Amino acid sequence: MFELGIVLILLIIGYTFGRLAEQRHYRSIIRREADYRRIPVFATRHLPKDLEPGIKTTLVMGSVVISVDYFKRFLAGLRALVGGRMKSYESLIDRARREALLRLQAQAEQEGGEMVFNVKLETSSISKGARNTVGSVEVLAYGTAVIKQRPPDRE
Amino acid sequence: MLMTNLESVPGRTIVRHLGLVQGSTVRAKHVGRDIMAGLKNLVGGELKGYTELLQDARQEAIDRLAQQASAVGANAVLNVRFTTSSVAQGAAEMLAYGTAVELD
Numbered sequence: 001m002f003e004l005g006i007v008l009i010l011l012i013i014g015y016t017f018g019r020l021a022e023q024r025h026y027r028s029i030i031r032r033e034a035d036y037r038r039i040p041v042f043a044t045r046h047l048p049k050d051l052e053p054g055i056k057t058t059l060v061m062g063s064v065v066i067s068v069d070y071f072k073r074f075l076a077g078l079r080a081l082v083g084g085r086m087k088s089y090e091s092l093i094d095r096a097r098r099e100a101l102l103r104l105q106a107q108a109e110q111e112g113g114e115m116v117f118n119v120k121l122e123t124s125s126i127s128k129g130a131r132n133t134v135g136s137v138e139v140l141a142y143g144t145a146v147i148k149q150r151p152p153d154r155e
Numbered sequence: 156m157l158m159t160n161l162e163s164v165p166g167r168t169i170v171r172h173l174g175l176v177q178g179s180t181v182r183a184k185h186v187g188r189d190i191m192a193g194l195k196n197l198v199g200g201e202l203k204g205y206t207e208l209l210q211d212a213r214q215e216a217i218d219r220l221a222q223q224a225s226a227v228g229a230n231a232v233l234n235v236r237f238t239t240s241s242v243a244q245g246a247a248e249m250l251a252y253g254t255a256v257e258l259d
Binding site for chain 1: 157158159160161162164165166192195196197198199200201202205206209210213235236237238239240241247
Protein backbone atom coordinates (compact mmCIF):
# COMPACT_ATOMS: atom_id res chain seq x y z
CA MET A 1 0.00 0.00 0.00
CA PHE A 2 2.80 2.38 1.01
CA GLU A 3 4.75 1.59 -2.13
CA LEU A 4 1.71 2.14 -4.28
CA GLY A 5 1.37 5.59 -2.71
CA ILE A 6 4.95 6.46 -3.60
CA VAL A 7 4.48 5.35 -7.18
CA LEU A 8 1.31 7.42 -7.40
CA ILE A 9 3.08 10.51 -6.06
CA LEU A 10 5.94 10.00 -8.51
CA LEU A 11 3.43 9.66 -11.34
CA ILE A 12 1.71 12.91 -10.37
CA ILE A 13 5.02 14.76 -10.03
CA GLY A 14 6.18 13.36 -13.37
CA TYR A 15 2.94 14.29 -15.07
CA THR A 16 2.68 17.89 -13.87
CA PHE A 17 6.34 18.91 -14.06
CA GLY A 18 6.98 16.86 -17.17
CA ARG A 19 4.10 18.50 -19.00
CA LEU A 20 5.15 21.97 -17.90
CA ALA A 21 8.76 21.36 -18.93
CA GLU A 22 7.73 19.95 -22.28
CA GLN A 23 5.41 22.83 -23.08
CA ARG A 24 8.07 25.33 -22.11
CA HIS A 25 10.65 23.52 -24.21
CA TYR A 26 8.38 23.39 -27.27
CA ARG A 27 7.63 27.09 -26.96
CA SER A 28 11.33 27.90 -26.83
CA ILE A 29 12.07 25.54 -29.74
CA ILE A 30 9.43 27.15 -31.95
CA ARG A 31 10.63 30.64 -31.08
CA ARG A 32 14.27 29.85 -31.77
CA GLU A 33 13.47 27.94 -34.96
CA ALA A 34 11.82 31.06 -36.35
CA ASP A 35 14.83 33.06 -35.21
CA TYR A 36 17.46 30.77 -36.76
CA ARG A 37 15.72 30.51 -40.11
CA ARG A 38 18.42 32.93 -41.35
CA ILE A 39 20.95 30.08 -41.17
CA PRO A 40 19.66 27.43 -43.55
CA VAL A 41 20.68 23.84 -42.95
CA PHE A 42 21.08 21.40 -45.83
CA ALA A 43 21.59 17.67 -45.98
CA THR A 44 23.28 17.75 -49.39
CA ARG A 45 26.78 16.33 -49.53
CA HIS A 46 28.24 18.76 -52.03
CA LEU A 47 28.43 22.51 -52.03
CA PRO A 48 26.75 24.33 -54.89
CA LYS A 49 29.39 25.22 -57.47
CA ASP A 50 28.63 28.94 -57.56
CA LEU A 51 29.25 29.17 -53.83
CA GLU A 52 32.75 27.77 -53.93
CA PRO A 53 35.12 30.67 -54.68
CA GLY A 54 36.43 32.44 -51.63
CA ILE A 55 34.76 30.63 -48.79
CA LYS A 56 35.96 28.95 -45.65
CA THR A 57 34.41 25.92 -44.04
CA THR A 58 34.39 24.64 -40.51
CA LEU A 59 32.92 21.69 -38.67
CA VAL A 60 30.05 22.60 -36.35
CA MET A 61 27.97 20.43 -34.05
CA GLY A 62 25.20 20.54 -31.53
CA SER A 63 24.17 17.90 -29.06
CA VAL A 64 21.68 17.39 -26.27
CA VAL A 65 20.66 14.68 -23.83
CA ILE A 66 16.98 14.64 -22.97
CA SER A 67 15.11 12.30 -20.70
CA VAL A 68 11.46 11.37 -20.54
CA ASP A 69 9.49 11.90 -17.33
CA TYR A 70 8.27 9.22 -14.95
CA PHE A 71 4.65 9.41 -16.06
CA LYS A 72 5.47 9.00 -19.73
CA ARG A 73 7.83 6.16 -18.99
CA PHE A 74 5.01 4.46 -17.13
CA LEU A 75 2.64 5.01 -20.07
CA ALA A 76 5.23 3.67 -22.47
CA GLY A 77 5.54 0.58 -20.29
CA LEU A 78 1.82 -0.02 -20.64
CA ARG A 79 1.95 0.72 -24.35
CA ALA A 80 4.67 -1.88 -24.79
CA LEU A 81 2.18 -4.53 -23.70
CA VAL A 82 -0.28 -3.87 -26.51
CA GLY A 83 2.01 -2.38 -29.14
CA GLY A 84 1.36 0.63 -31.36
CA ARG A 85 2.59 4.21 -31.51
CA MET A 86 4.53 5.38 -28.49
CA LYS A 87 3.62 9.04 -28.46
CA SER A 88 5.64 9.81 -25.35
CA TYR A 89 8.88 8.71 -26.98
CA GLU A 90 8.00 10.34 -30.28
CA SER A 91 7.82 13.74 -28.64
CA LEU A 92 11.01 13.06 -26.65
CA ILE A 93 13.04 12.31 -29.75
CA ASP A 94 11.43 15.12 -31.71
CA ARG A 95 12.42 17.61 -29.03
CA ALA A 96 15.95 16.29 -28.81
CA ARG A 97 16.47 16.39 -32.55
CA ARG A 98 15.16 19.90 -32.98
CA GLU A 99 17.18 21.13 -30.01
CA ALA A 100 20.36 19.58 -31.40
CA LEU A 101 19.78 21.26 -34.76
CA LEU A 102 19.20 24.60 -33.05
CA ARG A 103 22.48 24.28 -31.18
CA LEU A 104 24.21 23.42 -34.43
CA GLN A 105 22.81 26.59 -35.96
CA ALA A 106 23.83 28.60 -32.90
CA GLN A 107 27.40 27.35 -33.18
CA ALA A 108 27.45 28.01 -36.90
CA GLU A 109 26.38 31.59 -36.28
CA GLN A 110 29.00 32.01 -33.59
CA GLU A 111 31.70 30.95 -36.00
CA GLY A 112 30.40 33.36 -38.61
CA GLY A 113 28.79 30.72 -40.81
CA GLU A 114 25.91 31.53 -43.10
CA MET A 115 24.68 28.08 -43.95
CA VAL A 116 25.40 24.50 -43.00
CA PHE A 117 25.86 21.62 -45.43
CA ASN A 118 25.96 17.85 -45.14
CA VAL A 119 24.15 17.76 -41.82
CA LYS A 120 24.05 14.35 -40.19
CA LEU A 121 21.91 13.41 -37.24
CA GLU A 122 22.88 10.68 -34.87
CA THR A 123 20.75 9.32 -32.08
CA SER A 124 21.90 7.07 -29.32
CA SER A 125 20.34 5.90 -26.11
CA ILE A 126 23.02 6.53 -23.53
CA SER A 127 21.60 5.38 -20.24
CA LYS A 128 19.42 2.40 -20.35
CA GLY A 129 16.78 3.11 -17.74
CA ALA A 130 15.32 0.56 -15.38
CA ARG A 131 14.27 -2.62 -17.14
CA ASN A 132 15.79 -1.57 -20.46
CA THR A 133 13.39 1.25 -21.22
CA VAL A 134 14.73 4.05 -23.36
CA GLY A 135 14.75 6.70 -20.64
CA SER A 136 17.06 9.24 -22.16
CA VAL A 137 18.46 9.81 -25.62
CA GLU A 138 21.36 11.78 -26.94
CA VAL A 139 21.08 13.44 -30.31
CA LEU A 140 24.09 14.83 -32.10
CA ALA A 141 23.80 16.99 -35.20
CA TYR A 142 26.92 17.87 -37.14
CA GLY A 143 27.73 19.47 -40.42
CA THR A 144 30.01 21.81 -42.30
CA ALA A 145 29.36 25.51 -41.91
CA VAL A 146 30.18 27.75 -44.81
CA ILE A 147 31.77 31.08 -43.96
CA LYS A 148 31.58 33.58 -46.78
CA GLN A 149 34.63 35.81 -46.82
CA ARG A 150 33.43 38.33 -49.35
CA PRO A 151 31.41 37.72 -52.49
CA PRO A 152 34.09 37.57 -55.20
CA ASP A 153 33.76 39.52 -58.46
CA ARG A 154 30.53 41.05 -57.32
CA GLU A 155 30.53 44.64 -56.10
CA MET B 156 44.11 21.09 -38.85
CA LEU B 157 41.19 21.61 -41.18
CA MET B 158 38.23 19.36 -40.45
CA THR B 159 35.12 19.00 -42.49
CA ASN B 160 32.50 16.39 -43.19
CA LEU B 161 32.38 17.28 -46.85
CA GLU B 162 34.29 15.13 -49.30
CA SER B 163 36.42 17.94 -50.62
CA VAL B 164 37.53 21.39 -49.61
CA PRO B 165 36.26 24.09 -51.95
CA GLY B 166 39.02 25.83 -53.87
CA ARG B 167 41.80 23.46 -52.81
CA THR B 168 43.07 20.25 -54.31
CA ILE B 169 44.09 17.07 -52.58
CA VAL B 170 47.77 16.35 -53.12
CA ARG B 171 48.11 13.18 -51.11
CA HIS B 172 45.73 10.70 -49.60
CA LEU B 173 46.92 9.38 -46.24
CA GLY B 174 44.25 6.91 -45.27
CA LEU B 175 41.79 6.59 -42.45
CA VAL B 176 42.52 8.22 -39.11
CA GLN B 177 40.51 7.93 -35.95
CA GLY B 178 40.27 9.13 -32.40
CA SER B 179 38.22 7.63 -29.64
CA THR B 180 37.63 7.82 -25.93
CA VAL B 181 35.61 5.87 -23.40
CA ARG B 182 34.08 7.90 -20.60
CA ALA B 183 32.15 6.90 -17.54
CA LYS B 184 29.69 9.15 -15.81
CA HIS B 185 30.32 9.92 -12.16
CA VAL B 186 28.05 9.48 -9.20
CA GLY B 187 27.33 13.15 -8.50
CA ARG B 188 26.04 13.70 -11.98
CA ASP B 189 24.20 10.43 -11.81
CA ILE B 190 22.23 11.49 -8.75
CA MET B 191 21.23 14.75 -10.39
CA ALA B 192 20.32 12.92 -13.57
CA GLY B 193 18.29 10.43 -11.54
CA LEU B 194 16.25 13.26 -10.07
CA LYS B 195 15.86 14.88 -13.45
CA ASN B 196 14.72 11.58 -14.86
CA LEU B 197 11.60 11.91 -12.76
CA VAL B 198 10.37 15.13 -14.34
CA GLY B 199 12.01 14.76 -17.73
CA GLY B 200 13.90 17.41 -19.63
CA GLU B 201 17.47 18.06 -20.56
CA LEU B 202 20.17 16.26 -18.56
CA LYS B 203 22.75 19.06 -18.71
CA GLY B 204 25.42 17.05 -16.90
CA TYR B 205 25.28 14.31 -19.49
CA THR B 206 25.18 16.77 -22.37
CA GLU B 207 28.39 18.35 -21.08
CA LEU B 208 30.00 15.01 -20.39
CA LEU B 209 29.37 13.80 -23.91
CA GLN B 210 30.52 17.10 -25.40
CA ASP B 211 33.79 16.86 -23.46
CA ALA B 212 34.26 13.29 -24.58
CA ARG B 213 33.55 14.17 -28.19
CA GLN B 214 36.03 17.04 -28.05
CA GLU B 215 38.66 14.64 -26.79
CA ALA B 216 37.91 12.23 -29.62
CA ILE B 217 38.32 15.10 -32.09
CA ASP B 218 41.61 16.13 -30.48
CA ARG B 219 42.94 12.60 -30.80
CA LEU B 220 41.77 12.46 -34.39
CA ALA B 221 43.68 15.67 -35.09
CA GLN B 222 46.74 14.29 -33.31
CA GLN B 223 46.75 11.12 -35.37
CA ALA B 224 46.20 13.08 -38.56
CA SER B 225 49.16 15.35 -37.92
CA ALA B 226 51.27 12.32 -37.01
CA VAL B 227 50.83 10.95 -40.52
CA GLY B 228 51.62 14.33 -42.02
CA ALA B 229 48.14 15.47 -43.00
CA ASN B 230 46.90 19.02 -42.91
CA ALA B 231 43.20 18.24 -43.24
CA VAL B 232 40.69 15.55 -42.36
CA LEU B 233 37.80 15.09 -44.74
CA ASN B 234 34.49 13.31 -44.38
CA VAL B 235 34.60 13.27 -40.58
CA ARG B 236 31.99 11.03 -38.93
CA PHE B 237 31.00 10.51 -35.32
CA THR B 238 29.57 7.46 -33.67
CA THR B 239 28.62 6.74 -30.09
CA SER B 240 28.26 3.35 -28.55
CA SER B 241 27.72 2.24 -25.01
CA VAL B 242 30.29 -0.39 -24.13
CA ALA B 243 29.25 -1.05 -20.55
CA GLN B 244 26.59 0.09 -18.14
CA GLY B 245 27.22 3.77 -17.52
CA ALA B 246 30.05 4.20 -19.99
CA ALA B 247 30.04 5.47 -23.53
CA GLU B 248 32.55 5.33 -26.31
CA MET B 249 32.93 8.24 -28.67
CA LEU B 250 34.60 7.63 -31.98
CA ALA B 251 35.50 10.21 -34.59
CA TYR B 252 36.99 9.08 -37.87
CA GLY B 253 37.79 10.52 -41.23
CA THR B 254 40.14 10.54 -44.18
CA ALA B 255 43.48 12.24 -43.66
CA VAL B 256 44.72 14.18 -46.68
CA GLU B 257 47.34 16.68 -47.63
CA LEU B 258 45.97 19.75 -49.34
CA ASP B 259 48.06 22.12 -51.42
